[in-house]
Amino acid sequence: MTALDDLRGDRRQRLAVTTVAVVVGFGLATLHWAGLLIAGALVALPQRSLPRGLVAGICVGVLVVVGFLARLALAGTLNPVLGMGQPSLLALAIGLLLPAFGSLVRGVV
Amino acid sequence: MDNETTRRALLSAALGAGVGGMALTDARSYLRQFAPLSGSSWGTASANAPDEIESPYGPATVRYDDYHVPHVEADSERAAYYAVGYCHGADRLFQMDLYRRLLTGQLSELVGASTVDSDAFHRQMDFEAAAEATWERTEGTETGDVVEAYVDGVNHAREAERTPLEYRLLEAEPRAWTPTASLLVSKQIAWGLTGSFRTLRRALARDRLGSEATATLYPRLLDHETPILREGEVSFAESVADAAVPDPGLVSWLADFETDPGIGSNSWVVSGEHTASGDPIVANDPHLELSVPPVWYEQHVVGAEFDTRGVAFPGVPFVVIGQNHAGAWGFTNAGADAIDFYTYETVDDGDAYRYGDETRQFDTRTETIAVDGGENVDIEVKRSVHGAVLTQYPDGDGFAVADELGVAWTGLSATRTVEAVRELNRSGGVEEAEAAIRKFDEPTQNFVYADDAGNTYFWVTGQIPIRTTDGEPVRGTRIFDGSAGEGEWGDGYSPFGESSWEGFVPFEEKPGVRNPDYLATANQRITNDPEHYLSEGYAPPFRGQRIYDRLDARAQSDEPMDAAFHRDLQTDVVDGRYELFRPIIEEAVAAGSARSDDLDAPTGESLLEWDGEMRPDLAEPLLFDQWLRTFRDLTFIDEFSEAELPVEFAEPNDWVLGTLPADSDYFDGDRAAVAAEALGTVRKRIDAEEWERYGDWNRVRFEHPFDEPFLNYDQHPTAGSAGTVRNFHSEASTGASWRMVATFDGGSRAVLPGGNSGDYFSDHYDDQLTTWANGEYKSMALTAPDGTDLTFTEGER
Numbered sequence: 065m066t067a068l069d070d071l072r073g074d075r076r077q078r079l080a081v082t083t084v085a086v087v088v089g090f091g092l093a094t095l096h097w098a099g100l101l102i103a104g105a106l107v108a109l110p111q112r113s114l115p116r117g118l119v120a121g122i123c124v125g126v127l128v129v130v131g132f133l134a135r136l137a138l139a140g141t142l143n144p145v146l147g148m149g150q151p152s153l154l155a156l157a158i159g160l161l162l163p164a165f166g167s168l169v170r171g172v173v
Numbered sequence: 174m175d176n177e178t179t180r181r182a183l184l185s186a187a188l189g190a191g192v193g194g195m196a197l198t199d200a201r202s203y204l205r206q207f208a209p210l211s212g213s214s215w216g217t218a219s220a221n222a223p224d225e226i227e228s229p230y231g232p233a234t235v236r237y238d239d240y241h242v243p244h245v246e247a248d249s250e251r252a253a254y255y256a257v258g259y260c261h262g263a264d265r266l267f268q269m270d271l272y273r274r275l276l277t278g279q280l281s282e283l284v285g286a287s288t289v290d291s292d293a294f295h296r297q298m299d300f301e302a303a304a305e306a307t308w309e310r311t312e313g314t315e316t317g318d319v320v321e322a323y324v325d326g327v328n329h330a331r332e333a334e335r336t337p338l339e340y341r342l343l344e345a346e347p348r349a350w351t352p353t354a355s356l357l358v359s360k361q362i363a364w365g366l367t368g369s370f371r372t373l374r375r376a377l378a379r380d381r382l383g384s385e386a387t388a389t390l391y392p393r394l395l396d397h398e399t400p401i402l403r404e405g406e407v408s409f410a411e412s413v414a415d416a417a418v419p420d421p422g423l424v425s426w427l428a429d430f431e432t433d434p435g436i437g438s439n440s441w442v443v444s445g446e447h448t449a450s451g452d453p454i455v456a457n458d459p460h461l462e463l464s465v466p467p468v469w470y471e472q473h474v475v476g477a478e479f480d481t482r483g484v485a486f487p488g489v490p491f492v493v494i495g496q497n498h499a500g501a502w503g504f505t506n507a508g509a510d511a512i513d514f515y516t517y518e519t520v521d522d523g524d525a526y527r528y529g530d531e532t533r534q535f536d537t538r539t540e541t542i543a544v545d546g547g548e549n550v551d552i553e554v555k556r557s558v559h560g561a562v563l564t565q566y567p568d569g570d571g572f573a574v575a576d577e578l579g580v581a582w583t584g585l586s587a588t589r590t591v592e593a594v595r596e597l598n599r600s601g602g603v604e605e606a607e608a609a610i611r612k613f614d615e616p617t618q619n620f621v622y623a624d625d626a627g628n629t630y631f632w633v634t635g636q637i638p639i640r641t642t643d644g645e646p647v648r649g650t651r652i653f654d655g656s657a658g659e660g661e662w663g664d665g666y667s668p669f670g671e672s673s674w675e676g677f678v679p680f681e682e683k684p685g686v687r688n689p690d691y692l693a694t695a696n697q698r699i700t701n702d703p704e705h706y707l708s709e710g711y712a713p714p715f716r717g718q719r720i721y722d723r724l725d726a727r728a729q730s731d732e733p734m735d736a737a738f739h740r741d742l743q744t745d746v747v748d749g750r751y752e753l754f755r756p757i758i759e760e761a762v763a764a765g766s767a768r769s770d771d772l773d774a775p776t777g778e779s780l781l782e783w784d785g786e787m788r789p790d791l792a793e794p795l796l797f798d799q800w801l802r803t804f805r806d807l808t809f810i811d812e813f814s815e816a817e818l819p820v821e822f823a824e825p826n827d828w829v830l831g832t833l834p835a836d837s838d839y840f841d842g843d844r845a846a847v848a849a850e851a852l853g854t855v856r857k858r859i860d861a862e863e864w865e866r867y868g869d870w871n872r873v874r875f876e877h878p879f880d881e882p883f884l885n886y887d888q889h890p891t892a893g894s895a896g897t898v899r900n901f902h903s904e905a906s907t908g909a910s911w912r913m914v915a916t917f918d919g920g921s922r923a924v925l926p927g928g929n930s931g932d933y934f935s936d937h938y939d940d941q942l943t944t945w946a947n948g949e950y951k952s953m954a955l956t957a958p959d960g961t962d963l964t965f966t967e968g969e970r
Contacts, residue, residue, distance in 0.1 A: 090210075097208035101192065132209035141218040141934040148933075151207050151214065159209040164858040165191055171184040 068173070072112050081110045086124060089163070100128065101158065114171040118139025122165025125160040132159055159173055198331070207339065217338045226329065228967030230255045230322050235963035241929040241937035244473040245958035247965075251322035253476045254490045256965050258326025258350075261470060265487035265931045266331060266347055267339040268466055269358065271878060272488055276300040276357045277363075281550075283345060292542045293552045293832065294430045298561045300364065302669045302955035303585045304356040312352070316595045318351050323490040338933050339879065340903040348828045350488075358488030363584045363616040365461070367435065367511045367635075370427045371709050373419045374823065376652050380418040382817035388826040389833075390809075393650060394698055397714040397828065399721055401619065401631070401694045402684055405702035412524065416654035417516040425819045429564075435908055436461060437712050438505035439743065439898055441693035441720060442621040444629045449733035452917035453623030456739045457494055457503025460900045463909040465877040465886055466931035466938070469494075469911050473957065474598075481598045482955055484911050484925075491594045494911060496955065498953055499601045500624035501915035505694045508868055509617035509637045510648075510709045513662070515559050515579035515655030527656040528558055535562060535577075559655055560585045560668035580657050581662055583636045586672035588614035603628035603687075610634055611680050612674070619694040625917045631692050632685030637678040639705060640664045648706045678705045691728065693720040694753035695898075707823070713828035715749030715896040739914045740922065742898060744948035750896035751785035751797060753831035758800075758833075761848035774859035777852050787897050789868025789890035796852075798867065798894060799859060803849040805830050808839050827896065866890070871903045874948055875927065886927060886939050889946040899948065912945070914954060 071077050089103025107124050108117030136142040206214045232246035233256040243260040247253035274280045278296035280288035297948035327350040378387040382914040403712040438459040447449045468485035483495010494503050525534045536556040541549050555562040559579040589612040596609035604623045604849040617635035625934035641648050641662040653660030663676010684700045696712035775792040783793035809824050835844040868890025877884035901908035913923040926945045
């Protein structure tokens with residue numbers, strides 16, 4: 065039994081670490097695109113299985129996209145950003161896929 | 174256990190490959206730009222700009238109105254223009270920088286190899302040295318002090334505001350703005366209006382088609398009766414012999430860097446005697462490139478001694494067309510000849526040239542064009558006694574072989590135009606406006622003005638050289654032998670230095686009139702009997718004729734000319750070409766080609782029933798517009814092809830085509846047959862394209878320099894043509910870059926083709942586009958909205 069296994073087995077610890085992972089991952093994602101990968105990895109690692117880790121990664125991706133759109137809405141630029149077409153679709157795809165991809169790390173560790 | 178290990182190995186490999194692919198390929202650039210939250214592009218969309226700003230020049234306020242027009246107010250002129258600079262920098266920084274890069278030949282450094290030719294041309298013309306000379310002349314003057322404050326304001330915005338999206342997409346940083354950069358923008362405008370290679374085109378035409386045919390197809394003066402000043406007798410005498418024939422490749426190459434054929438404008442001034450209010454009215458719609466963002470920026474600047482509203486070129490502080498506390502004014506292109514070309518007898522392997530009895534060295538240096546993502550290109554930049562020397566162009570040997578062609582242009586010297594425009598902004602009536610316009614060295618423009626005391630005014634601005642050969646005045650219609658001293662300009666001309674007016678047409682001898690009753694300019698011939706040679710060619714008279722017809726009719730009626738009448742005239746869509754070509758269409762219909770068939774396109778018969786209005790919801794203007802293009806092509810294509818003129822060589826204008834004799838050789842003796850063939854061809858094309866109305870073809874398609882769909886403006890059907898007062902060239906995207914009708918009762922109205930902001934994410938990126946496309950206006954009153962958006966406080970920077 066490793067410390068990670070202990071963490072995964074304890075629901076309270078798992079939830080607490082996942083919450084911290086979301087906050088840290090989100091913060092990193094505002095600094096660099098690689099933060100999206102790390103965010104996915106961080107939230108996936110405490111989960112009990114790879115599929116659960118993947119779901120956590122996807123959820124973080126959705127959170128990132130919602131946060132992104134909310135920030136644009138607050139700035140009053142949501143409509144023109146969505147009107148950009150390919151660049152905005154690319155942003156949404158990156159936001160959803162990179163954390164999910166990063167969460168695959170759960171299958172390795 | 175083996176399965177688990179394999180799975181881990183596979184996932185590790187997939188993760189490694191994925192991360193490596195993202196980090197080590199072009200994908201990294203996309204991720205850097207477009208990743209949500211961290212993507213550099215989104216910084217422009219989500220960052221907040223400051224609303225309190227320190228200014229070393231003192232307090233000022235900016236209030237943006239519903240169209241994002243800044244209303245700037247300050248006691249000190251420098252404080253006001255610091256704020257104006259800030260607004261220009263916040264709203265148009267990339268556009269300004271692009272102008273600077275274009276003129277200094279530094280586009281390729283930003284966008285790659287596609288602009289190497291442009292960079293080579295602009296470096297050879299050495300506009301940058303001309304702008305530097307102009308700044309040397311301006312620095313330390315009152316105008317220079319204001320320009321410096323403006324430049325500081327631009328740079329404050331560059332640092333404090335969101336970096337424009339364009340830079341983020343290019344992953345580049347904006348460079349510091351400078352006074353020379355501002356003067357480069359003014360040089361760019363002047364070149365765009367007077368930088369014509371018509372002399373070279375005509376020389377080539379004379380060589381290939383013969384002098385007589387060239388005089389017929391490309392006459393210097395068109396035989397019409399509606400010049401701007403409608404008096405005197407016109408002389409059409411022509412006599413030209415060129416010193417050399419330009420290389421067709423050179424002529425084609427240069428065509429990309431000269432005045433666009435759609436460039437032109439309308440303006441008129443009407444005295445209070447004919448208006449409803451009893452005050453004069455000024456109308457102006459300059460026809461320039463319809464770009465994204467627009468070439469103009471609207472601003473309202475109030476200082477202790479002035480209150481000015483109108484449009485400025487982003488990069489230059491002052492209102493060029495507009496209205497102030499005492500007067501209103503506008504400009505159209507005069508079409509005066511301010512450029513000449515010279516060949517040389519070269520010696521020392523092209524390092525020197527003969528000039529009279531002397532041998533002079535070319536002033537030569539090598540410059541390197543930096544190319545983003547490609548190999549740098551070295552070019553030679555030369556100067557002669559006449560100014561710039563176009564030495565190299567890609568004529569099949571790259572930039573290897575020197576082909577010297579000297580260029581003298583008034584804009585190559587230190588000019589006072591920015592000083593003149595500042596004084597115009599501050600002027601308190603017609604006398605001060607005239608004093609200001611006397612300093613307007615370039616470009617040559619038709620200036621119309623009226624003041625609140627009821628004065629009206631028209632004068633041609635700018636330096637027009639008096640060329641001489643052996644001391645005798647000659648026209649600038651031919652390529653001169655520079656070594657033999659042909660076509661010399663006066664002693665006052667100092668390229669890349671400070672020129673005086675010695676050797677240029679004196680102000681009082683240029684066309685002009687004080688207190689005209691009413692007067693209209695539309696780039697047509699200025700006057701029938703000028704004191705000096707003025708121009709190598711003017712625009713066809715269709716717009717000018719229509720404007721004068723309507724002004725004459727209204728003046729003779731009982732109805733006064735109110736502002737609504739002038740706005741209606743400014744958006745008039747009757748195409749004067751229809752009257753000229755209708756008899757030819759009749760011939761085509763009589764020739765039988767337009768008989769009924771199963772095509773949906775309108776018929777020649779319906780064209781004869783039409784009223785000549787170029788409206789987007791009608792089918793007939795579509796047929797007329799397309800027919801005219803095809804008729805012109807069919808008329809000249811064989812002769813031009815046989816003469817081996819370049820494919821894109823400009824065909825004769827519509828006035829020439831419409832006034833050629835019916836039995837001209839260009840019609841092979843049968844004009845009706847050519848017209849009928851054109852009608853048949855075009856009707857089939859209209860059906861094939863599935864066009865139903867003029868608006869299906871005649872659309873605003875304004876493109877951003879990046880030509881990204883999201884940055885381009887939406888397309889709209891619109892009215893007008895090359896032959897209507899409401900001037901619009903659909904495929905060239907040129908037309909009314911600003912429509913203004915200025916009155917003295919607070920009812921001035923205007924509109925931009927797009928929006929005042931160049932920021933894609935702004936609500937004002939294109940908020941006037943539909944208004945413009947529909948021929949409507951918004952207020953241009955000298956009033957400011959409530960509230961304050963930007964507050965400038967006294968402070969250090």
